[in-house]
Amino acid sequence: MRLRFIFADEDFTATLExxxxxxxxVSMLPLELKIADYSTNEKITYLPRKLTEQGSGRFDNEAVGDLCYYAPWGNLAMFHGPYRWSGGLIRLGRLDQGAKPLLVRGEHPLRVEIFP
Structure with missing residues (x-):
């Protein structure tokens, strides 16, 4: 399954695990959220409710372009720079076109929907 993300002038997809x-x-989509910069390597957006943590567990091969869920805060994290796994982080998928769209700085309205 693939998701579509739209914010600022960016329109990109991610393939889910x-x-x-x-x-x-996916059961929550479509969503209208806000996306913002966090730290120096990611963008985050808060979901209207927490997701199940049944997909949790340590993973390796962390990569720029990963789409993750951070269970303790209930937010999605999209990485545009290197990162390391930490407890509570669940990988949901990877951005299909790489992380370049995430380099747009600032806070923006974000639409998340299923990509047909």
Whole structure:
């Protein structure tokens, strides 16, 4: 399954992993949210409710372009810079075109929907 993200002048997709947390996110779509910069390597957006943590567990091969859910805060994290796994982080998928769209700075309205 793929998701479409639209904010500022950016329109990009992500391919989801097949895990319970990713499926729970899909069940909420479409969503109108706000996306903002966090730290120096990611953008985040808060969901209207927390997702299931059944897809949790340590993962490796962290990569720029990963789409994750951070369970303790209930937010999506999209990484445009290197990062390391930490407890509570669940990988949902990866951005299909890389992380370049995430380099637009600032806070913006964000639409998340299923990509046909």
């Amino acid at each position: 097949d895990n319970p947390t990713a499926r729970d996110l």
